[in-house]
Amino acid sequence: MRAVVVAACAALLLTGCVEKIAENRVESALLKAGLSERNAACMAERMVDRLSISQLRKLEALRGKPGEPIKPRTMRQYVERVRAVGDAEVLAVTSTSAALCATGLANESRRD
Template sequence: MMRIAPAVLVIAIAAGACAPSKLAYGKVRSALVDAGLSDANAACMAERMTDRLTLGQLQRLETLQSPKRDLSDYVLTVRRLGDAELLGVTTSAAALCATGFAPEKK
């Protein structure tokens, strides 16, 4: 029984380290790139958005696809979804990432 306890502890720690928002980051980043944003902006925004939006809201963003668009076009598209919280988080992430004020922007 003593050998099982350390294994369970390791699994619990690993599961806790993989928070849902961190697991969603890659998917959200890909969705933002598919929506036409640059890699740098998508990476920066995904970092901020995955911590602030629900999984349902993030899934709605996956439906937005375009060959190429700038941040203002993307925000206007998100506005059409009719979700005030989604729009607010997207707008603030876009503004912080575009200006370089976001700590995630590298």
């Protein structure tokens, strides 16, 4: 019985570590895409909780179309660029994360 409890605790710790690594990578990708530190941190937390690893990798590989600036100038331009991924769930999570994080509502909803 003790071995099962130890294994369960180890699995939970490992899951937390993996999630934090994924969150850091997503935050870094969002920063490279031109988002502010505050928005990138907020959005990364929400996106890691709601998207699969393959969906997150699509976002990590996101590039602008020829002729577009390397970094979008606004959050709206970033969301439009995400639309090109062609994944409705990625677009929905990114859009709602951007809106909630830009208005500060994401942190308020966590307090409930």
